[in-house]
Amino acid sequence: MQISKFMTPEIIFGNQSIGQVGESLRRLGASRVFLVSDPGVVQAGWVERIIHYLRQQHLDYHLWTNVTANPKDYEIHAGIAAYRAGECNAILGVGGGSAIDAAKAIALLATNEGSIVQYEGVDRIMHPLPPMVMVPTTAGSGSEVSQFSIIVDSERKVKMTIVSKSLIPDIAIIDPQTLMTKDRQLTANTGMDVLTHAIESYISLAATPLTEVHSLQAMRLIAEHLRPSVASQYNAAAKQAMAMASLQAGIAFSNAILGAVHAMSHQLGGFLDAPHGEVNAILLPHVLEYNYIAAPEKYRQIAECLGENTSGLSTHDASRLALKAVKDLANDLDVPQSLSAIGLHPEQIELLSSLALLDVCMTTNPRDMSVQDVAALFRQAL
Amino acid sequence: MQISKFMTPEIIFGNQSIGQVGESLRRLGASRVFLVSDPGVVQAGWVERIIHYLRQQHLDYHLWTNVTANPKDYEIHAGIAAYRAGECNAILGVGGGSAIDAAKAIALLATNEGSIVQYEGVDRIMHPLPPMVMVPTTAGSGSEVSQFSIIVDSERKVKMTIVSKSLIPDIAIIDPQTLMTKDRQLTANTGMDVLTHAIESYISLAATPLTEVHSLQAMRLIAEHLRPSVASQYNAAAKQAMAMASLQAGIAFSNAILGAVHAMSHQLGGFLDAPHGEVNAILLPHVLEYNYIAAPEKYRQIAECLGENTSGLSTHDASRLALKAVKDLANDLDVPQSLSAIGLHPEQIELLSSLALLDVCMTTNPRDMSVQDVAALFRQAL
Numbered sequence: 001m002q003i004s005k006f007m008t009p010e011i012i013f014g015n016q017s018i019g020q021v022g023e024s025l026r027r028l029g030a031s032r033v034f035l036v037s038d039p040g041v042v043q044a045g046w047v048e049r050i051i052h053y054l055r056q057q058h059l060d061y062h063l064w065t066n067v068t069a070n071p072k073d074y075e076i077h078a079g080i081a082a083y084r085a086g087e088c089n090a091i092l093g094v095g096g097g098s099a100i101d102a103a104k105a106i107a108l109l110a111t112n113e114g115s116i117v118q119y120e121g122v123d124r125i126m127h128p129l130p131p132m133v134m135v136p137t138t139a140g141s142g143s144e145v146s147q148f149s150i151i152v153d154s155e156r157k158v159k160m161t162i163v164s165k166s167l168i169p170d171i172a173i174i175d176p177q178t179l180m181t182k183d184r185q186l187t188a189n190t191g192m193d194v195l196t197h198a199i200e201s202y203i204s205l206a207a208t209p210l211t212e213v214h215s216l217q218a219m220r221l222i223a224e225h226l227r228p229s230v231a232s233q234y235n236a237a238a239k240q241a242m243a244m245a246s247l248q249a250g251i252a253f254s255n256a257i258l259g260a261v262h263a264m265s266h267q268l269g270g271f272l273d274a275p276h277g278e279v280n281a282i283l284l285p286h287v288l289e290y291n292y293i294a295a296p297e298k299y300r301q302i303a304e305c306l307g308e309n310t311s312g313l314s315t316h317d318a319s320r321l322a323l324k325a326v327k328d329l330a331n332d333l334d335v336p337q338s339l340s341a342i343g344l345h346p347e348q349i350e351l352l353s354s355l356a357l358l359d360v361c362m363t364t365n366p367r368d369m370s371v372q373d374v375a376a377l378f379r380q381a382l
Numbered sequence: 383m384q385i386s387k388f389m390t391p392e393i394i395f396g397n398q399s400i401g402q403v404g405e406s407l408r409r410l411g412a413s414r415v416f417l418v419s420d421p422g423v424v425q426a427g428w429v430e431r432i433i434h435y436l437r438q439q440h441l442d443y444h445l446w447t448n449v450t451a452n453p454k455d456y457e458i459h460a461g462i463a464a465y466r467a468g469e470c471n472a473i474l475g476v477g478g479g480s481a482i483d484a485a486k487a488i489a490l491l492a493t494n495e496g497s498i499v500q501y502e503g504v505d506r507i508m509h510p511l512p513p514m515v516m517v518p519t520t521a522g523s524g525s526e527v528s529q530f531s532i533i534v535d536s537e538r539k540v541k542m543t544i545v546s547k548s549l550i551p552d553i554a555i556i557d558p559q560t561l562m563t564k565d566r567q568l569t570a571n572t573g574m575d576v577l578t579h580a581i582e583s584y585i586s587l588a589a590t591p592l593t594e595v596h597s598l599q600a601m602r603l604i605a606e607h608l609r610p611s612v613a614s615q616y617n618a619a620a621k622q623a624m625a626m627a628s629l630q631a632g633i634a635f636s637n638a639i640l641g642a643v644h645a646m647s648h649q650l651g652g653f654l655d656a657p658h659g660e661v662n663a664i665l666l667p668h669v670l671e672y673n674y675i676a677a678p679e680k681y682r683q684i685a686e687c688l689g690e691n692t693s694g695l696s697t698h699d700a701s702r703l704a705l706k707a708v709k710d711l712a713n714d715l716d717v718p719q720s721l722s723a724i725g726l727h728p729e730q731i732e733l734l735s736s737l738a739l740l741d742v743c744m745t746t747n748p749r750d751m752s753v754q755d756v757a758a759l760f761r762q763a764l
Binding site for chain 1: 390395402
């Protein structure tokens with residue numbers, strides 16, 4: 001038995017929990033808050049509401065919204081300059097995975113010197129970060145509870161994975177109401193991203209009994225609630241369940257890490273600026289098929305949690321139903337099925353495959369992979 | 383939907399994880415450690431090993447072992463005087479629930495003035511506590527991950543429940559090897575205590591999807607591993623599984639709180655100095671029977687996790703199997719079945735029943751209780 005570690009932020013979950021953002025920051029000793037968000041979230045009205053709660057607690061703030069999808073190193077460097085100029089002493093991230101990852105990377109540079117690219121990899125952070133509160137507005141990234149921040153190195157066109165306990169926020173506030181403003185496509189893509197988190201963390205070599213319960217519960221919630229959540233923008237019960245699924249998958253993957261789907265999709269995100277959830281959804285069935293021999297018994301569990309009837313079936317037959325269930329879900333949600341549709345060209349595959357092998361997430365994939373194996377999977381998904 | 387909160391310490395779990403105690407304290411900024419334990423744990427050799435790890439990290443320490451089962455207020459007051467005299471700046475608890483609860487109460491008084499009795503109840507702690515690392519040596523109390531400390535008010539002869547997020551230790555180190563030194567009776571009693579934590583947290587009014595997965599997994603582990611763990615002192619796989627069960631139940635009840643079993647057993651602990659695990663084991667079947675109508679569907683889940691075959695059964699019939707499973711387990715383990723055997727007299731029941739109604743744990747019990755209801759349950763268990 002290896003020694004395993006498990007850690008989460010303080011989690012506040014529920015409708016109206018967003019109202020606790022001011023007192024949460026106050027409690028952590030904040031006085032001037034660097035508020036990281038993006039223009040879409042501002043337009044949806046959430047930032048205005050957040051600012052109202054900050055004012056109620058007499059907190060100053062500096063709003064910074066220069067974040068794009070797949071946040072870039074230069075955006076982080078501009079962000080930390082603004083943080084310093086604003087003399088802030090705490091960080092609040094409000095938005096999807098990009099805004100929260102950017103907020104965490106800026107927090108990193110608030111107390112650790114140099115460029116963000118120096119911190120790629122595991123445990124490179126030397127000094128404690130300023131207080132961080134995160135409010136996700138998509139049920140997907142799990143970044144609000146994770147020890148990850150994914151930032152693009154714009155020179156190398158590579159998504160860097162930065163991993164450290166220091167990146168776990170102090171407080172995560174998850175208010176399912178904030179999910180009502182997502183469109184159908186984003187709901188489907190981020191939902192498939194949650195499914196990928198749940199499955200990859202469950203079959204990860206670093207999974208533990210503490211993470212497995214959260215992975216499996218996330219799958220059950222997705223099986224029951226993702227379709228209805230995509231079907232109607234106003235299905236509050238489904239949105240709430242998907243917020244819980246995202247949270248549980250986030251707790252699981254923060255501690256168990258992920259696998260080849262993420263190692264591969266990070267490269268497409270860095271190279272093509274492709275949307276993360278969509279790429280994961282395309283890659284998941286192919287990687288699942290490849291990984292199958294590493295964990296047939298776990299695939300049976302996945303099939304059961306995704307609603308398949310496995311009673312009376314052999315492990316082999318039951319576990320194959322996991323693949324069927326994932327494909328059925330992707331079909332029902334009309335998620336894209338081809339990487340060429342998002343701009344991947346065959347001649348790029350060799351480079352992206354070698355980079356994927358170096359990604360932190362590849363180290364916990366349950367089946368060994370050569371560069372040829374990765375390339376074959378990219379080609380299957382073309 | 384109510385707003386729910388969830389929080390755990392950083393958890394380090396596995397054989398040999400005890401070797402990380404020095405660097406864990408060092409990482410939290412400790413230089414002089416107040417080491418709280420009890421004579422039994424010293425005799426088993428764990429304290430000597432711990433001190434070795436502290437010395438490796440050049441940490442000074444002050445050993446304090448004046449803790450009894452059901453720790454008393456005056457022991458805490460003597461402890462904080464020794465902490466101050468020793469000029470310590472961090473707390474390390476090594477032992478069962480009593481040693482860890484005492485360590486947490488001493489940490490409380492290190493930064494908060496007055497007597498420990500002033501802090502009874504919820505959220506009375508004003509100032510942050512010194513760094514705390516906890517190393518449990520019984521799989522039972524869950525105190526190493528919980529926001530509870532239970533201390534006896536010796537004047538009133540009442541077990542006070544102190545509840546605050548501040549009481550959650552910074553780091554919990556769970557090394558299943560430390561459980562090999564428990565005797566059969568202690569293994570059975572603490573195992574039934576874990577079962578009580580799992581069940582009461584699951585049917586608690588404050589249970590959430592984040593806590594329920596841990597409650598249910600604890601039950602599955604208990605159903606499979608508690609009997610073998612009691613059967614052999616040297617069954618390492620069973621001890622390891624019970625350590626994980628205790629941890630998962632601890633995470634669950636720290637966040638979902640408990641119920642009437644604990645509200646009642648706290649009174650017997652305070653009044654008769656009765657062993658906590660044993661009292662819980664006696665009370666559990668009676669309280670479960672009483673609480674049944676509050677959550678039949680949850681009782682079905684309990685039955686399934688405890689290994690009963692519920693397929694094809696109505697909710698009523700399936701849920702009744704939860705009661706059978708708990709009684710079967712208590713029978714198999716030879717745990718005592720009567721409160722009179724541990725010294726309860728009928729004339730004490732009225733007083734203890736009124737006190738139980740005031741206990742924090744009663745507020746989350748899923749079925750309402752009058753003083754007559756509590757008294758009737760005490761009488762049934764006599």
